[in-house]
Amino acid sequence: MKISRVALDLAKNLIQVHAVDSSGRPVVRKSLRRTQLLPLFRDLPPCEVGMEACASAHHWARHLQAMGHRVQLLPPQYVKPFLLGQKNDANDAVAVCTAMSHPEIPRVTVKTIAQQDVQALHRVRAMRMKQRTALINQTRGLLAEYGLVIAVSPAALRKAIPELLEDAGNGLSFDFRQLLAELYEELVAIDRRVAELTQRIERDVRAHDQGKRLLEIPGIGPLTASALIATVGDAKQFCNGRQMAAFLGLVPRQHSSGGKNRLLGIHKRGDSYLRGLLVHGARSVLRTATDKPDDRSRWLVNLAARRHRNIATVAQANKNARIAWAILTSEQRYRAN
Structure with missing residues (x-):
């Protein structure tokens, strides 16, 4: 029995296991108690293990990575479309296993x-x-x-x-x-x-090096910097700053078809707590930008005059998220202009 992928549907006491071979044929379908999960993987050669990024997922992921397995944490909203039939633990595990085969689905970095x-x-x-x-x-x-x-x-x-x-x-x-x-x-x-x-x-x-550099960004205080480090973790999981801003829910929703691009308000996905901190910080930047001569302040004041203060606030929060990505992925410090 050669196992290629293992999908886990996590719960408090019971964990549903669905394993397939290289051809995608199911070879293991069973429910385990928490104490039985790690012994199962100790007897398996290194393989792909997938689960939804939910409660206790990071705990199990760290243990499985220590055994040499390659762990994928999938956002639940991307797993849901693959659910076939009624909702139960077995079908949920099948949905996770199917979603693992789609590389375009973003993965969640395992937290320390x-x-x-x-x-x-x-x-x-x-x-x-x-x-x-x-x-x-x-x-x-x-x-x-x-x-x-x-x-x-x-x-x-x-x-x-x-x-x-x-x-x-x-x-x-x-x-x-x-x-x-x-x-x-x-x-x-x-x-x-x-x-x-x-x-x-x-x-x-x-006391954190990345935290000190994030604090230099206008509109990012200690709470926001700390939440960014804890929530984002390794910012290199994002290809660019816009992807990180999208992860935080600070980019427009789309309703486009037939070559017509229609952008709506921000989609508000991701961590609402961190997004709220970024927006509150951006609001304070806008409030104090009126009499400042730098390019960022002039851009922000002009945008608020042309559109609306709320639009300018979210735009500044988006910009701060992108700047934070650049700082977290490099050893650079914030440069005002």
């Missing part, structure tokens, strides 16, 4: 443990910020039910709560004052946690 560590920091920080936003909105809503309307601003709420707790004439009951004090303590604790995570991210990126 260090990259996943940084990504985990960003995800936990983003989760804390969502919790903080939810807490602020709920607190404002509760206060509004007592006739106390606070301005739509986290800073305004932080300032108002201690004043409300001290004001004995605002009609708040003892029980609600106690609850409001507990909510305020929770808000302060989340603020402290977010600040700690932000400091860790900034400290790590400033």
Whole structure:
């Protein structure tokens, strides 16, 4: 039995295996538990192994690469069209195996443990910020039910709560004052946690050579630089800067036919968190570009005047992504002009 390709459909406890020989004929179709997967591959000669880039995929990919196997991580949206019949683990594994035979499908680079560590920091920080936003909105809503309307601003709420707790004439009951004090303590604790995570991210990126060079780009701060390094990894997987910008969802959608090219808004595929950081950074560049004499600032201001500020912002984010690709794929530093 000569195995050429092995496709895996990953799950929490069971992993579906679909292996084919050089002619594409299925030779293995079975479901394994997590503890049975690595022993199976130890007995196999080096071969192509494919799986969707999903939860735990990078973990298994590192183990299989250490055994000498050639691992392909495929974006799930490119595997879906190859699914035949009803959705189940066996058919999913067949779809992965079929997609592996198409070299035009882009592959996802296997992340290192260090990259996943940084990504985990960003995800936990983003989760804390969502919790903080939810807490602020709920607190404002509760206060509004007592006739106390606070301005739509986290800073305004932080300032108002201690004043409300001290004001004995605002009609708040003892029980609600106690609850409001507990909510305020929770808000302060989340603020402290977010600040700690932000400091860790900034400290790590400033100790990284690529991070230092990315920080020289206007519109890319410590959070964006750190997220770029963790998400993109080896930027040489992209042929050029436009491919990396497309990976981040910063290029137009197409609806072209019969030689007529029709470009729409950005397609927004890829990592929405990283794309949001790049767009926020580009917005700050546009806000401060008015009085600057350099070519980039003049181009950005003219574009915003001719089209729209949002279009100029995304264009600047696209440009920053391309510049970041050039810096990540070489030892160059940012040059303003």
